[in-house]
Each structure stands twice: as structure tokens, then as C-alpha cells.
Amino acid sequence: MSNAKEEIDLISMLAGIKNGIARFFSWIYHNTLQNLIVVILFSLIGAGIGFSVFSIKRPIYISELTISHIRFTNDQCFELINNLTKLNGDDRLMSQMLKMDIASVQKVKSITYLPLSTRTNKLYSDSASYVFPFKVSAEVYDPSVLDSLQSKIMSYLESNQYGIKRKQIDKQSIQKYIDKLSKEMNDVDSLKKIVNQSILHKNSGNGVMIDEPIDPVKITQKAVELFDSQLKLEKQLAINESFELMMGFNGGVQLTADITLSIVSGILYGYLFSLIFLFIRRKKA
Numbered sequence: 001m002s003n004a005k006e007e008i009d010l011i012s013m014l015a016g017i018k019n020g021i022a023r024f025f026s027w028i029y030h031n032t033l034q035n036l037i038v039v040i041l042f043s044l045i046g047a048g049i050g051f052s053v054f055s056i057k058r059p060i061y062i063s064e065l066t067i068s069h070i071r072f073t074n075d076q077c078f079e080l081i082n083n084l085t086k087l088n089g090d091d092r093l094m095s096q097m098l099k100m101d102i103a104s105v106q107k108v109k110s111i112t113y114l115p116l117s118t119r120t121n122k123l124y125s126d127s128a129s130y131v132f133p134f135k136v137s138a139e140v141y142d143p144s145v146l147d148s149l150q151s152k153i154m155s156y157l158e159s160n161q162y163g164i165k166r167k168q169i170d171k172q173s174i175q176k177y178i179d180k181l182s183k184e185m186n187d188v189d190s191l192k193k194i195v196n197q198s199i200l201h202k203n204s205g206n207g208v209m210i211d212e213p214i215d216p217v218k219i220t221q222k223a224v225e226l227f228d229s230q231l232k233l234e235k236q237l238a239i240n241e242s243f244e245l246m247m248g249f250n251g252g253v254q255l256t257a258d259i260t261l262s263i264v265s266g267i268l269y270g271y272l273f274s275l276i277f278l279f280i281r282r283k284k285a
Contacts, residue, residue: 031278039274046270047263054262060109061143065136065150066116066247067157071166074115077134080157081113098152108149109139133246146249154245163242174237181230188223 032039069077087094088110095105114135138149157163 028275031275035274035278038278039271042274042277043267043270046266046268046273048266049270050262050264050266051259053266054259058141060139060141061146062137062139062253063143063146063249063251064114064138064247065153065245065249066133067136067154068133068244068246069131069157069242071163071170071242072131074130074132074134076162077157078113080160081111081134081136084111084153084156085113098149098156100148100152104145104148107140107142107145109141110137111153112137138249143251146251150245150249154243157243158241160242167240167242171237171240174233174240178230178233178237181226181233185223185226185230188219188226192219192223 067077072080084094084097087097091102091105094100094108095102098105114137116133116135136153138146138153140146140149
């Protein structure tokens with residue numbers, strides 16, 4: 001019995017909601033027709049405001065950096081850039097963080113981290129230690145600030161104390177290895193001189209023979225291998241930065257605002273305010 005009563009109450013409630021919605025839209029329909037001039041006037045005002053907002057709105061330019069990195073995981077890189085993202089709109093703190101003048105910072109709308117590609121991000125989303133290049137997206141009001149912003153972002157990333165300490169350790173380790181290779185190369189050069197001096201020419205002057213079982217070709221090969229290893233280490237030492245710019249800001253692409261959307265939004269807001277105006281006028285009457 002109680003279940004039947006609850007079902008009746010639910011049906012009555014739904015019917016009441018349905019009737020209320022029907023009366024609401026009926027009121028909108030009839031008031032729109034009866035006060036068409038007022039509705040059109042408000043809608044035109046809304047369209048004008050929408051167009052005005054579109055006209056005076058500051059243009060926004062967007063560009064991206066592509067950065068490779070070592071010593072940091074991509075999650076750590078995200079945290080570094082996200083620290084800047086959190087400061088979007090706070091010119092004073094952003095200026096302090098990037099060591100950039102306030103006037104330039106005020107031209108920056110936002111800075112955000114982006115994965116190199118959506119596919120790569122999905123493949124390694126469960127890994128906490130993957131290392132791939134990433135992007136930094138910047139929205140600015142003036143594209144002339146992009147060069148300065150690029151330099152400041154790279155300096156900000158490279159100045160992280162975690163990276164500085166490990167970069168210094170790597171530099172010392174590489175330099176020690178280079179010094180060791182240099183010593184070995186000197187030893188090989190000395191051995192080459194000894195071997196060359198031990199070569200005896202035949203009486204006819206054709207061909208050579210070696211007093212000791214040492215192959216001069218292998219010694220030369222060893223010298224070349226050591227030199228090649230030294231070049232690779234010197235290259236590694238030269239690009240020992242934690243972050244390296246792969247592709248810089250491209251001058252900025254302007255985000256085009258949709259004038260149609262602005263005007264239509266203005267018309268809708270105008271129509272809404274006209275209904276509110278008619279409702280208030282009816283209540284006062």
C-alpha cells in the first residue's frame with residue numbers, strides 16, 4: 001500500500017515538474033511575441049556589446065618551445081614548468097621567478113607544459129622515469145617578447161639546484177676520464193716510437209722485420225680508438241647542459257577570435273536580460 005502511494009507521489013511530482021517547465025516556456029514564448037520590440041532592442045544592444053568586446057580585446061599570440069633534457073624525468077620537467085603555470089597572472093612573482101622585468105612579464109598571458117606528442121605521452125604514462133623532449137607553450141600579447149621569454153625560460157630550467165649539482169659531478173667525472181685517455185694516448189705514442197725504432201731494415205732495403213712480437217698496426221688502431229673516445233667525451237662535456245633548446249619560439253601565431261561567436265553570445269545575453277527586464281516589470285506592475 002505504501003509503495004503504491006509513493007509511486008503516486010512520484011508521478012504527481014514529475015507531472016508537476018513537467019507542467020512547470022511547460023508554463024515557463026509558454027511564458028517565454030508569449031512574452032517574446034507580446035514584447036517583440038523590447039526583445040529586439042535588448043538583443044541589438046547585446047550584439048553591439050559583443051562586437052565592441054571583440055574589437056577592443058587584446059590579440060593573443062601562441063608559440064611553442066621544444067626542449068630536450070637529461071638528469072630530469074618528464075614528470076620533474078612538468079613540475080618545473082607547472083610552477084610557472086601557477087604564476088600566470090601574478091606579474092610580480094613571475095618576474096622574480098624568471099628574472100624578467102615587469103613590463104615584459106605583463107606581455108605574457110600564460111606558460112604551460114605540453115608533451116612532445118599525445119601518442120608518446122599515452123605509451124609512457126605509467127612510467128615515472130621516462131625521458132623524452134617536451135614542449136612549453138606560451139600565450140603572449142606581444143610577439144616581440146618571445147625571444148626574451150625563451151632565454152629566461154631556459155635560464156630558469158638550467159638554474160635548478162638539483163640539476164646544477166649533478167651537472168657539476170658529471171663534468172668532473174668526464175674531465176677525469178679525458179685526462180686518463182690523454183695519459184693513455186701519450187703512453188701509446190711513446191710505445192709507437194719504441195716500436196718504430198726497433199724495426200730493422202733488410203740488407204736489400206726492401207721490407208721490414210720487428211725484433212719484438214708487437215704489431216705496429218694494432219698500436220695505431222689503439223691510438224685512433226683512444227682519440228675517438230676522447231672526441232666523444234669532449235663533445236659530451238661541451239653539451240653538458242641539463243636542458244637544450246631543440247626548436248625555439250617561431251614568432252607567434254595569432255589566435256583569431258570568432259566575431260560571429262562574440263555577436264551571437266551578445267544577442268543571447270541581450271535576450272536573457274530582456275526576459276529578466278520583462279519579469280521584473282511585470283512583478284512591479
